[in-house]
Structure formats: structure tokens, C-alpha cells
Amino acid sequence: MEFLSLDPVSKKLSLDSCAIPKPKSNEILIRVAYSGICGTDLHILDGSFPAKNDGALTLGHEFSGTIEALGSEVTTFKIGEKVVVDPNSGCNKCNFCHGGSYHFCNNGGINNTIGIFRNGGWATHAIVPDTQVHLVPEGVELHQAALTEPLSCLAHGWDKINPVHVGDKVLVIGAGIIGLLWACLLHLHGLRKTVTISEPQPRRRLAAKKLDLGYEVNNPAEIKDANFDLAVDCSGSGPAMESAVPLLKRGGRLCVFGVAHPDATLTLSPFQIYMKELNIVGVNINPFTFPKALGLVRAMVDRYLNYERLGIRIYKLSDYNEALEALRMGEISKAVFKC
Structure with missing residues (x-):
């Protein structure tokens, strides 16, 4: 598999490769199709937003794809299904989680987000817990589904x-x-x-x-x-x-x-x-609004989620420098990797 690796010290990206990992019992291996670059990613790259700093990290918290492999205990999904990933989760133990505000969780929430503190979707493959995976609605293309996370916010x-x-x-x-x-x-x-x-x-x-x-x-x-x-x-x-x-x-x-x-x-x-x-x-990140966002994607797909109208441009992973430069120069509204 190929992935973009962020060095925590230099804040530099590099395109690397490794063997495709195998999912643990409660995890899903996703063949990433599309993965967006968020403004938060730009803040991480310039050092103004907190992220994992004790080792290399693969960014990307807005991504869609298809299921390539399932952990032994995953029973609610099938190989080949189109999915999107909710990057946020909670510990399910603290007062914030029990109060329905897991985005404030000190152990989870923004402190454990896939693509910020755990490896994310700027890669050809990603492994995520099955509890953070959602099916893409009928009639929605994978490039449109990649907008689910921002719509959840x-x-x-x-x-x-x-x-x-x-x-x-x-x-x-x-x-x-x-x-x-x-x-x-x-x-x-x-x-x-x-x-x-x-x-x-x-x-x-x-x-x-x-x-x-x-x-x-x-x-x-x-x-x-x-x-x-x-x-x-x-x-x-x-x-x-x-x-x-x-x-x-x-x-x-x-x-x-x-x-x-x-x-x-x-x-x-x-x-x-x-x-x-x-x-x-x-307004911070989404708490339990991913299902609502999937409803929005389905309702908005024909009229509103047109990449050309929205000023979104698609790039290969290897063209990451070009994508980031276009964003920083204001040439486009958003860049999305086709992985």
C-alpha cells in the first residue's frame, strides 16, 4: 500500500509504501477511494493545530472507500460494500460521553481522531474500528461520499x-x-x-x-x-x-x-x-451527527455536491505538493485525493 507520512518534527510529507496490514478482530480494512484535504490538515502542517507528535502519522479524516477485509468479529458489514468513516469516537466512560457529548471526551473526541491522532485516509488503504464505519447511501458516488465528514460538522x-x-x-x-x-x-x-x-x-x-x-x-x-x-x-x-x-x-x-x-x-x-x-x-466536531450527514449527502447529491461547481479538484496521492500549493494559493476551494 501507499500512504503519505507526516514527520512530526519537520511537518514534512513523504509518499511511502508498506505491506497491506490485516485488520484485528473488530476492525475493517478499507480500500480508500477518495480522501479530502481539510483546513484542519493545513493547520496541522503549519504547526498551529494539535496532532500526534510521537511518531509518523498519516493524515486524512474525510474519506470514503470499499471494504477489502473484515476482522473475525465483524458481522454487520460485507466485503465490497461502499463505506465512509466517522473519524471521531469517545471512551464511553466519562461524563461527556454519557452526556452525549463525546466530542468533548478527554480520551476520545478530538484527542483520538482518525487522521489526526491515528492513521487516516491519505493512503490507498486504512484500518478503522467497525463502530466508526457507515454504509454509503444508494445513489451516492464515492467522491461525493467523501464530503460526509464536513457535512457531519x-x-x-x-x-x-x-x-x-x-x-x-x-x-x-x-x-x-x-x-x-x-x-x-x-x-x-x-x-x-x-x-x-x-x-x-x-x-x-x-x-x-x-x-x-x-x-x-x-x-x-x-x-x-x-x-x-x-x-x-x-x-x-x-x-x-x-x-x-x-x-x-x-x-x-x-x-x-x-x-x-x-x-x-x-x-x-x-x-x-x-x-x-x-x-x-x-461549533466543534460532530457528536452523533454522522447519520444525519449521510441523510444530507443523499438529499444534496444531485443539486449541490457537484465538484466542479464547488471548486473541488481531484489529485493523485503523488501530487500532494501540487494539491497543497493550490489550496494555499486559493486556486481551488478544496483538494481531494483519488487513492
Whole structure:
């Protein structure tokens, strides 16, 4: 098998090979088909996001594929089935897990994620616990299924900001891949002419317009309306979040969805938050929303999950440097490896 190996010290990637491993009794060997590069992966590569640091790591927490081998105790799957992987799990023992918030688990959650602390899907093959494997819905192609994990995070965000009513005025901040998927999600739920996408980069504004959702797509400097019910930040930019607060109506909400640098700070007016009764909601990784995400994939597949419209480009594993450079230069919204 081939895999991309991350050196924990130099943060450099290399394409390596080894024998295909055999799954343990409760594990599944997956022949990876498609594996996405997430913004979190870029943060790991530049050293600003925590990851395994006591040995080489294969990144990739967004991947789909087919089952190639089953552990002796796995009975709910069959060889050849199309699957996706939920990279997150909990210890099932702590208060967070028992309270339904395994993404906060100190032993599991983000501290044990496949592709961040365990070897992931930037490889031709991956071994994962059977409890973290889900069947791909009928009618969904494997390249589309590779978007299930980011959509599971959106599903968690949707749960946290609801209710969102048809007719609500919504501001989507940032038109990277996450902002584009949020725009699609809002459209799927019936929001039409009341959504505005804010994006400073002309190339990204063009990508948002290509989705043909009928939304306003503007440079942030052009947005003067201070009457939004909801703002969803997909940029991770502190100044962008700060500028959104005055644009919210009384009783408005700010959803902090984009991943900011750990040292980033916000300067907000406590009086404005008090006087307008604003709600600020943070959204982390998915807790138990993978089944919901699979429902979203099935509902969105025909209209929304078009790689060309979303600005997603497919690369071979061996072209990883080219893929990363295209992302960093803003030439594409997302890169996906065809493994």
C-alpha cells in the first residue's frame, strides 16, 4: 500500500509504501477511494493545530472507500460494500460521553481522531474500528461520499443554531468550501433570497456565484445591512467575526464555525451583546451527527455536491505538493485525493 507520512518534527510529507496490514478482530480494512484535504490538515502542517507528535502519522479524516477485509468479529458489514468513516469516537466512560457529548471526551473526541491522532485516509488503504464505519447511501458516488465528514460538522452546527426559519436573514462569512457548503445547506432547507455571502477574495466570490443559489455575494465592505438574524462565520478570522456583530439585529446570533488560530482573540462590545441580547454559539466536531450527514449527502447529491461547481479538484496521492500549493494559493476551494 501507499500512504503519505507526516514527520512530526519537520511537518514534512513523504509518499511511502508498506505491506497491506490485516485488520484485528473488530476492525475493517478499507480500500480508500477518495480522501479530502481539510483546513484542519493545513493547520496541522503549519504547526498551529494539535496532532500526534510521537511518531509518523498519516493524515486524512474525510474519506470514503470499499471494504477489502473484515476482522473475525465483524458481522454487520460485507466485503465490497461502499463505506465512509466517522473519524471521531469517545471512551464511553466519562461524563461527556454519557452526556452525549463525546466530542468533548478527554480520551476520545478530538484527542483520538482518525487522521489526526491515528492513521487516516491519505493512503490507498486504512484500518478503522467497525463502530466508526457507515454504509454509503444508494445513489451516492464515492467522491461525493467523501464530503460526509464536513457535512457531519455542518449538521452539528445546524442543530446548535436551530430554529432557522424560511425568511430569516442569514450572513455566511467566507466562501471557502465550508462557506459554500453552508450556503448549500441553507438553500436545501428552503432559504432563498434572504442569504448573503460575504467574501473578500474575487475568485471565491465567483465560486459562490457559480453555485447558482440566487444569493447575494458581496465584498465585506459592501455589506451595510445591520439586520441579520444569523451570521455563520466560516472564515476563522477574528476581524471578520468582530465586523459581523454590528450587522446582527436585536436577538441575533453569531455561529463561530470556522477554525481560528489558537492565539486569535476577539474584541467585542459587552454592552452591544447585552443590549441586543445577542447569542454567540461555538461549533466543534460532530457528536452523533454522522447519520444525519449521510441523510444530507443523499438529499444534496444531485443539486449541490457537484465538484466542479464547488471548486473541488481531484489529485493523485503523488501530487500532494501540487494539491497543497493550490489550496494555499486559493486556486481551488478544496483538494481531494483519488487513492
